[in-house]
Amino acid sequence: MNRRKLLKNAAAASLLPLVPKSATPENKYRFAELDPVTITKVKSIVTCPHGIELIMVKVETDQPGLVGYGCATFRQRAHAVVAAIDEYLDDFCRGKRVENIEDMWQTAYVSSYWRNGPVLNNALSGLDQALWDIKGKMAGMPVYQLFGGKCRFAVDCYGHASGHTPEEVAEDVQGFIDRGFRHVRIQLGGYGATHLAEQADFKTAGFAMEDDNYMDQNVYLKMIPKLFEEVRKQCGEDVELLHDIHERVQPLDAIRMIQKLEDFRPFFIEDPFSPENNRYFEMLRQHTTVPIAMGELYNSPHEWVDPMAKRWFDFIRIHISQIGGITPAMKVARLGEWFNIRTAWHGPGDVSPIGHAANAHIDLAVWNFGIQESVNFSDRLLEIFPGAPYVEDGYMHINEAPGLGVDVNETEAAKYPLPDKFKYNWTQVRKKDGTPIRP
Ligand code: MG
Numbered sequence: 129m130n131r132r133k134l135l136k137n138a139a140a141a142s143l144l145p146l147v148p149k150s151a152t153p154e155n156k157y158r159f160a161e162l163d164p165v166t167i168t169k170v171k172s173i174v175t176c177p178h179g180i181e182l183i184m185v186k187v188e189t190d191q192p193g194l195v196g197y198g199c200a201t202f203r204q205r206a207h208a209v210v211a212a213i214d215e216y217l218d219d220f221c222r223g224k225r226v227e228n229i230e231d232m233w234q235t236a237y238v239s240s241y242w243r244n245g246p247v248l249n250n251a252l253s254g255l256d257q258a259l260w261d262i263k264g265k266m267a268g269m270p271v272y273q274l275f276g277g278k279c280r281f282a283v284d285c286y287g288h289a290s291g292h293t294p295e296e297v298a299e300d301v302q303g304f305i306d307r308g309f310r311h312v313r314i315q316l317g318g319y320g321a322t323h324l325a326e327q328a329d330f331k332t333a334g335f336a337m338e339d340d341n342y343m344d345q346n347v348y349l350k351m352i353p354k355l356f357e358e359v360r361k362q363c364g365e366d367v368e369l370l371h372d373i374h375e376r377v378q379p380l381d382a383i384r385m386i387q388k389l390e391d392f393r394p395f396f397i398e399d400p401f402s403p404e405n406n407r408y409f410e411m412l413r414q415h416t417t418v419p420i421a422m423g424e425l426y427n428s429p430h431e432w433v434d435p436m437a438k439r440w441f442d443f444i445r446i447h448i449s450q451i452g453g454i455t456p457a458m459k460v461a462r463l464g465e466w467f468n469i470r471t472a473w474h475g476p477g478d479v480s481p482i483g484h485a486a487n488a489h490i491d492l493a494v495w496n497f498g499i500q501e502s503v504n505f506s507d508r509l510l511e512i513f514p515g516a517p518y519v520e521d522g523y524m525h526i527n528e529a530p531g532l533g534v535d536v537n538e539t540e541a542a543k544y545p546l547p548d549k550f551k552y553n554w555t556q557v558r559k560k561d562g563t564p565i566r567p
Contacts, residue, residue, distance in 0.1 A: 164225045165266070166190050170255060172213040173197075174206065175541035177508045181206040181550075182480040184536055185213055185254025187262060189226055194265060196226075197536050198257025199449050199483030202250040204555070206546055212251035216240070221255065227266075229259045233455045244428035249452045256453030257486050257532065264531035271486075271532055275458065275493035282523035283491040285502035286311035286370055286395075292323055294351075294358035301363045308521030311395060311499055313370040316355050319554055319567070320376045321348045330562030341557040343565060345377045349385050356392035368395035370421075370499075375399050375567050376557065379408040386418050395499070396421040396443050396472070402566045403431050409440035421445050424474040425567070432460065439467050443498050447474035454486055461494040470498025477503050481516035485532045488517050488524050500524055512540045 169188040176182065181203040187196045202209050220239055224232060233256055240248055264271040272278060287309045289300035297314050304312045317323040320343035328342035352371065359369060371394060373382055382400040389397065398421040401408045412420065421443035426432050427450050436444060444464050448457045461471050471494060473487040484503070491497045502519050510516055515534045517526045527533045557565040 165194065165227065165262075167221045167224050167226055170213065170218040170221045170258075172200070172210045172254070173536055173538060173541055174210060174546045175512055175544045176546050177512060177544040178477075178506065179552075180478050181546050182478070183209050183213075183250070183254065184480055184482055185217075185251070185258050186536065187221070187226065187255065187258040189262065194262060196258035196261035196265070196531065197482050197534065198254040198259075198261065198453065198532075199480045199486060200250045200254030201449055201478055201480050201483060202246055203478045204550060205247055206550070208247045209250045209254075210546075212247055213254060217251050217255055226259055226262050229256065229263060229455060232256075232259060233452065237452065244430075246427050246450055249427055250449045253449035253451070253453035256455050257449075257482065260454050260486075261482075261531040268530050270489065270526070270528050270530060271454075272489040272492040272526075275490065278492050279495050280492060280497065282525050283488050283497070283500045284310065285500045285519055285522055285524050286313050286368075287502065287522070288313050288315070290315040290317065292317055294355045295362075297355060298359045298362035301359050301367065301369075304522075305363060305367055309367075310522055311368040311370060313372060313398075313501075314355060314359055315372060316348075316351055319374045320345075320557055320565070321351060322557070324348060324351060328558065328562075329560050330558055333562075335562040336558060337553075337556070339553055339556075341554065342560070343376060343557050344560065345381065345565075349377060349381055352385060353388040353392075356389055356394070360392050365393075369393075370395050370398065372398040373400050375402040375405075375425075376565050379405050379411075383408070383412050383415055386412065386420075387416050390416060390418055394418055398422070398443075398445065399424065404566070406431065406435055406440075409435055410438065413440055419443065421472050423447075424450075427451060429456075433463070436460075436463055436467055436469055439469070441469065443470050443472040445472040445474050445501070447479070448486060448490075449479070449483055450474075454490065457486075457490055458494075461490060461496065465494070465496040468496070470496050472498045473500060475501035475503065479503075481505055481509060481513035482532060482534045482536070484524075485515075485517050485526055485534045488526045489532060491524075492526070512537050512544075 173184040183200045185198045185200050287304040289312045291297040301312045322341045324347045325342045325344035396419040403425050420441040422441045423444045423446040
């Protein structure tokens with residue numbers, strides 16, 4: 129055997145489990161692979177402890193005690209993801225090896241022929257993250273070590289400040305600063321500041337559903353520069369400020385509003401356009417130097433590869449389970465490095481603690497990390513997900529257990545079953561005349 133092949137085998141062997149029992153000169157190099165570890169079952173685990181549907185994948189293996197967990201949370205279509213896992217992925221994976229994550233990802237990705245949709249991508253993410261979890265457990269290392277180790281001591285996060293008035297938001301921002309945060313996202317009320325809108329004509333006319341939301345885009349566009357002005361006045365120049373447009377306004381209106389924010393030096397402005405309006409990023413870039421973040425609604429590489437290669441935005445904030453897990457997210461992160469695009473993974477409450485851990489493992493390891501959206505986990509969530517990350521002084525920390533470091537207490541999870549119907553309607557927003565607004 130030539131030297132190159134010998135070294136390659138030696139390197140591969142060093143990652144395999146249970147090696148060496150005793151390091152003797154005889155077993156330093158290995159020329160045959162160890163017995164494969166195979167998948168015996170892939171199943172969904174669901175829980176809804178705070179009215180937020182969380183979906184996980186558990187991968188079981190033929191090695192006693194060796195299991196992995198991954199996040200497959202897509203709360204708006206939870207039952208569909210559960211079916212994709214239990215009815216399709218389980219059958220696809222049984223008997224296959226756990227070690228070959230890339231091969232599993234590529235083959236599962238095309239197993240449906242049609243691909244890149246949110247339901248199947250989330251199921252795939254659950255599988256992918258669980259396999260990385262198992263890989264770390266086999267190696268005896270936290271997953272970030274498998275990506276090359278730490279590039280920073282912890283994960284810098286931003287908090288979410290909001291209120292019905294600029295003054296209320298400024299007060300909330302100060303609370304985050306007092307708790308050690310350096311970055312704070314500022315929002316006026318709910319998505320699109322719907323509380324600022326007066327009576328909707330479509331409601332008076334009896335059009336659409338009574339609980340549909342009404343957004344007055346002009347009021348929103350006028351208020352956001354005032355919000356920045358007030359927060360800068362009250363909280364000073366040092367804190368980094370972020371804002372999420374949540375799409376919802378016309379692209380040229382968004383561009384004009386972002387120009388008005390330049391003097392307040394935003395850290396980034398997020399989601400100015402819906403993915404269908406991707407081409408407007410080129411125009412936005414020509415009209416402002418405000419850093420732009422985009423990506424939580426992306427599902428397909430067709431949506432992000434070209435804009436990243438053209439440097440149309442500065443932060444890629446993909447929702448990792450929506451693109452199929454850690455394997456594709458690492459490729460997105462590495463792609464961004466060459467175009468000076470930093471990561472800012474989507475990290476809301478409808479990502480399970482396992483998904484937040486997956487975000488953080490990547491955040492620790494990639495050079496072009498930007499910022500991480502963070503949430504605090506309740507005691508109830510910590511009971512269901514022992515080992516979950518925690519945030520202190522604005523930094524997220526993970527534990528150093530092998531794998532992703534988060535377990536699932538299935539007995540606790542089962543106490544909070546999925547509801548039969550999805551009732552939350554924040555995606556239903558209309559203009560004054562009732563025209564649906566696209567997030
Ligand atoms: Mg957003």
